[in-house]
Amino acid sequence: MSGVNKPALVASDVDGTLLDPKVRVSERTARAVRAVADDTPFVLVTGRPPRWVPQVVDELGVAGIAVCSNGAVVYDAAADRVLHSAEMEPRLLRDAARELRAALPGCTFAVERSTRRARDDVADQFLAEASFHRTWPNRSIRVVEEEELFGRPAVKLMVLDEERPGTDLSSEVQDVLGARLCLTCSMGGGPVELSSPGVHKGSGLAAVVDALGVRRDEVIGFGDMPNDIPMLDWVGHGVAMRNAHPGVLEIADEITTCNGQDGVALVLERWWRSS
Structure with missing residues (x-):
């Protein structure tokens, strides 16, 4: 990357990238990000919902x-304010769930809803079926019946699906839904995640x-x-981080350390030296 100009904007994933294996921001990474933010926009780009962002922002010392x-x-x-959200309507959610249940018996569902502020009541943001919560226990989840889940x-x-990890389930979900929803996975063994068509980190x-x-x-x-x-x-x-998924390593322009x-700080320090 020696021939690349100083970036005008830095964008970074959070888990497995900006955060260390203990799910914390290291001192070195925080210093590097603060140096960037002094003169260049720094944007977090994450699979996490807004309610999980304030903790990361507090550790970075940068709120953008x-x-x-x-x-x-x-x-x-x-400002703790949601500026925009791309939502799937209830009918689309119900239809997708019905088709997936028919094709993949045993699959179970949860939804993330958007609110005006990250600090709004979490009980209205993350809802799931009881079988989803059993498979993927999480204190943030409120267990509800299907009518409320997709309401x-x-x-x-x-x-x-208890029988399949997320990455194995992805291809089967894709076969059922095609391009009607945008599909991805953000963690090994985690759920398959579906968004509105054309909605992704890019x-x-x-x-x-x-x-x-x-x-x-x-942009970097x-x-x-x-x-x-x-x-x-x-x-x-x-x-890509050295610890990245093989598919990410394959398409990256550069691979940094894990x-x-x-790994993020190591690259950013080429242009921004923290004191």
């Missing part, structure tokens, strides 16, 4: 715009970059999982 829920939500972390628009539909970041008046070829992005591929494909220079060795 975050692209959340795999591109479906644009969130202003400084309102959602930014993300998640699918789990589309969410593109909207932010356009609003800021930055050119696509001036970092990631490690399949949900990062649309972003790394879209940016001018895509950097997230446990400050």
Whole structure:
């Protein structure tokens, strides 16, 4: 990357990329990000919903715009305000779930809903069937019946099957739904994640970059999982972590060290030296 100009915007995935294996921001990475943010937009681009962003922002010491829920939500972390959300309507959610249940007996569902602020009541944001919660226990989940689960628009539909890990389930879900929803996985063994057609990390970041008046070829992005591929494909220079999924390593312009060795900071320090 020696011939690449200083980026005009930096975009980074969170888990497995910016955060270390203990799910924390290291001192070195925090310093590097703060140095970037002093003169250049720094954008978090994550599969996490907005409610999980404030903790990361607090550790970084930088509060800016975050692209959340795999591109479906644009969130202003400084103002704690959702600026935009791309939602799936109840009918689409119900139809997708019905077809998947018929084709893949044993699959179970959860949804993420958008709210105005990250700190709004979490009980209204993450809802799931009891069998989903049993398979993937999470304190944030509120267990509900199907009628309530699909009764309102959602930014993300998640699918789990006890017999199949997420990456194995993906191809089968894709076979059933085709291009009607955008499919990805953000964690090994986690759920398959579905968004509105054309909604992914690349589309969410593109909207932010356009609003800021930055050119696509001036953007550098970092990631490690399949949900990062649309972003790394879209940016001018895509950097994969050494610990990344094979598909991410294959399409990246550059491979840095792993997230446990400050791989993001190592690249950013070429242009931004922290004191």
